[in-house]
Amino acid sequence: MQTIRNIVILTGAGVSAESGIDTFRSAGGLWEQHRVEDVATPEGFARDPNLVLRFYDMRREAIQTKQPNPAHEALGRLEREWPKKVPGGSVTLVTQNVDDLHERGGSLGVIHMHGEHLTVWCTACDTRHRWTGALIDRPPCPACSAPFLRPDVVWFGEVPYRMDEIFAALSEADLFVSIGTSGAVYPAAGFVRTAREIGAATLELNLERSQGSQWFDETRLGPASEVVPAWVE
């Protein structure tokens, strides 16, 4: 039995579903209400910036009324307890989510590979800042005062954030765990195969089988608020 020291965890929208945040591909999900190419691509933003800014202002407002659930809290606990239990051991939490529920659930150093809704990006002076107000009102950039702030999220066709850190953690992983993701979006959906290639054990915790289930040693089905605390305990 391989000793587990370094754990890499990837989460998706499913970990926040029970906090009342829409997932993307489920019935009535975000991608049913909005065309991806209109609201989550640089081309869509160029075509109709107001539509995109309203879409992210709406999501940001909704997310701020939500609370972390037992899945977020259990992952926060794991991150704190694991190094005590396994000296030198590590937990790296990578999320595709732009919400801050992992942080409010007690996780530190979360890698938001697709960005965060609480930061904004000035496309005039290429600086990032804490979100201050609805972007539809074109608030001035705190650094250059230009009115060109956009959501600090990774749109389709854009390069995800902190990929080198993610691949460095994957290359050291003994265990890769995927939670609440459909495995539909790359490069995140490819991490399980990278983990397998370097010999890590792979575990999927999800409500239903995903597009990547065949790549996992084990899949445990159920709501994240139940299967994640059960796995952490």
Ligand SMILES: CC(C)NC(=O)[C@H](Cc1c[nH]c2ccccc12)NC(=O)[C@H](CCCC/N=C(/NCCC(=O)O)S[C@H]1O[C@H](COP(=O)(O)OP(=O)(O)OC[C@H]2O[C@@H](n3cnc4c(N)ncnc43)[C@H](O)[C@@H]2O)[C@@H](O)[C@H]1O)NC(=O)OCc1ccccc1
């Ligand atoms: C659609 C797909 C085919 N297209 C892509 O993957 C594209 C193109 C592409 C690249 N490589 C490829 C290879 C093959 C094919 C296509 C590609 N990828 C890109 O463009 C990426 C950028 C993609 C990022 C796009 N931005 C998002 N989000 C931010 C904005 C925003 O949030 O608005 S993606 C967005 O959608 C994805 C949604 O997926 P999930 O989170 O999984 O959510 P979903 O609703 O689909 O599923 C929910 C799951 O939870 C489960 N669930 C539900 N409730 C619960 C519950 N209660 N408990 C447990 N589980 C639950 C469900 O069963 C389900 O399985 C997330 O990634 C999310 O961040 N960029 C890139 O590749 O750049 C180059 C590159 C690559 C590598 C290195 C350098 C350069």
